[in-house]
Amino acid sequence: MIVPFLMTMLTNQDRPYLWAFYKFLDLAKKEHGAIIAQEEYFIDPGELAKEGRSEASNKFWNIRSDLNYDLPTQKDLQLIQKYSIPKDFENRLIEKMGSINDAHMLVLSQVIDELKEMIGQYLDDITHRSKEKIDAIMTLCHNPSLSAAAEERGIPVIHFEIGTFREPAYLKTGYFDFHCLYGNASTEERYHRFLSEIENTSVPIFNNREILAILLRRDCLHYLNHLNDKPKYEMGIALGYAVWPLYQRNTLCDDAELLYRASKIYSLEQLLVRRHPGDPFGATYPKFDYCRDGSATTLDFILQCKRIASVGSNLSFEAMLFGKTSYVMTECPYTYKTKRKIEDTSLQEYDLTYLNFYTFCYLVPFRLLWDKEYVLWRLSNPPETEIYQRHLAFYLKEKQIPETVLEAPFSERFSLIMKAQNYDLNAKYAKAPLKERRIFTVSDYQKEIRRLNNLLGGK
Numbered sequence: 001m002i003v004p005f006l007m008t009m010l011t012n013q014d015r016p017y018l019w020a021f022y023k024f025l026d027l028a029k030k031e032h033g034a035i036i037a038q039e040e041y042f043i044d045p046g047e048l049a050k051e052g053r054s055e056a057s058n059k060f061w062n063i064r065s066d067l068n069y070d071l072p073t074q075k076d077l078q079l080i081q082k083y084s085i086p087k088d089f090e091n092r093l094i095e096k097m098g099s100i101n102d103a104h105m106l107v108l109s110q111v112i113d114e115l116k117e118m119i120g121q122y123l124d125d126i127t128h129r130s131k132e133k134i135d136a137i138m139t140l141c142h143n144p145s146l147s148a149a150a151e152e153r154g155i156p157v158i159h160f161e162i163g164t165f166r167e168p169a170y171l172k173t174g175y176f177d178f179h180c181l182y183g184n185a186s187t188e189e190r191y192h193r194f195l196s197e198i199e200n201t202s203v204p205i206f207n208n209r210e211i212l213a214i215l216l217r218r219d220c221l222h223y224l225n226h227l228n229d230k231p232k233y234e235m236g237i238a239l240g241y242a243v244w245p246l247y248q249r250n251t252l253c254d255d256a257e258l259l260y261r262a263s264k265i266y267s268l269e270q271l272l273v274r275r276h277p278g279d280p281f282g283a284t285y286p287k288f289d290y291c292r293d294g295s296a297t298t299l300d301f302i303l304q305c306k307r308i309a310s311v312g313s314n315l316s317f318e319a320m321l322f323g324k325t326s327y328v329m330t331e332c333p334y335t336y337k338t339k340r341k342i343e344d345t346s347l348q349e350y351d352l353t354y355l356n357f358y359t360f361c362y363l364v365p366f367r368l369l370w371d372k373e374y375v376l377w378r379l380s381n382p383p384e385t386e387i388y389q390r391h392l393a394f395y396l397k398e399k400q401i402p403e404t405v406l407e408a409p410f411s412e413r414f415s416l417i418m419k420a421q422n423y424d425l426n427a428k429y430a431k432a433p434l435k436e437r438r439i440f441t442v443s444d445y446q447k448e449i450r451r452l453n454n455l456l457g458g459k
Contacts (some may be wrong), residue, residue: 190384
């Protein structure tokens with residue numbers, strides 16, 4: 001049995017992880033399984049649909065089809081075992097700590113005895129009622145109280161999230177880690193295990209162009225023509241959420257500080273700043289309006305920059321595949337092999353073996369995250385090389401690339417990968433330029449008018 005756990009004290013939205021709850025509900029209802037979550041998640045989906053929540057509505061099929069779950073109903077909730085974390089517990093914790101932010105930091109960073117005992121009782125009751133063992137717990141956020149309760153019972157905790165490569169540009173990936181994703185991720189430990197295994201087991205190692213050719217959706221393959229373009233900007237800054245407690249538990253460095261530090265090294269003309277499209281707080285940094293990127297995709301943004309820096313953006317590893325020097329300020333799965341100080345302006349070359357490991361072994365095809373047989377297989381602790389081979393086979397099948405390309409000489413492999421996708425990089429349709437678009441503010445236009453006035457002698 002796999003038991004989902006959902007708890008967060010984020011304030012940017014009610015039930016911010018509703019998509020994950022409904023994905024788990026879709027799976028749990030088939031086996032009358034159990035879900036541990038805050039009580040607000042167990043409300044009638046029909047009521048939430050009336051409130052306009054797209055996760056519960058038929059009006060927004062694109063969201064549910066992307067995550068591949070059925071329209072949730074009140075009947076579905078009656079098919080599962082519900083274990084609620086009461087609102088009263090959260091309110092008492094907030095009152096004790098003095099603010100919801102302090103309470104959230106406590107939940108994310110320390111074992112809270114009351115929460116640990118509550119979770120432990122729930123786990124014991126689930127085992128007793130179902131008369132079967134709990135194989136693992138899946139959680140979207142690290143919770144020390146959960147981990148402590150699970151460890152006492154010998155239950156592994158799987159930390160998951162949507163992965164580095166996402167739609168619509170890439171095949172969709174996910175994170176699957178038995179450690180915390182936001183500090184102490186297993187990336188480095190598993191990479192060294194992978195290195196020791198490949199000494200005795202042969203696995204295909206691809207160059208970055210081949211990796212991208214496998215992961216990119218067909219309508220984005222034309223970006224492969226731009227891998228050797230000369231970047232226009234010295235550094236790109238990939239902004240995240242203005243407030244993100246999962247990072248704040250590790251560091252006080254935020255986007256504002258990152259921009260400040262970058263501006264001490266590079267002029268505004270040398271910087272390109274991309275806002276996070278999903279930032280619920282709508283943070284603005286007026287000093288850097290001139291540097292704002294308006295590119296259509298992250299790929300357009302990355303290719304315009306020599307270096308990419310972020311507090312902790314998935315875009316940082318994506319940039320590595322495009323040969324960019326990458327900086328990450330906090331602990332997360334892709335921190336390993338990146339730089340931590342943007343003051344170090346030297347350019348960096350990457351280890352292709354690591355790029356292959358992270359892409360095809362550490363990251364998981366998103367659909368497999370929800371496959372019970374796959375999860376149980378991972379719980380058996382298979383060799384890293386077997387995980388690598390299984391993921392690679394999934395991607396090749398998804399793109400209808402025959403596995404025979406793996407046996408081809410290196411000089412022919414890339415062309416065979418492209419041919420299998422019926423894509424010619426030399427064709428006219430593949431010559432699309434980068435979609436660069438600067439966003440100018442009123443003050444920028446005023447500056448330009450003054451500049452032109454000066455050129456005209458003040459007239």
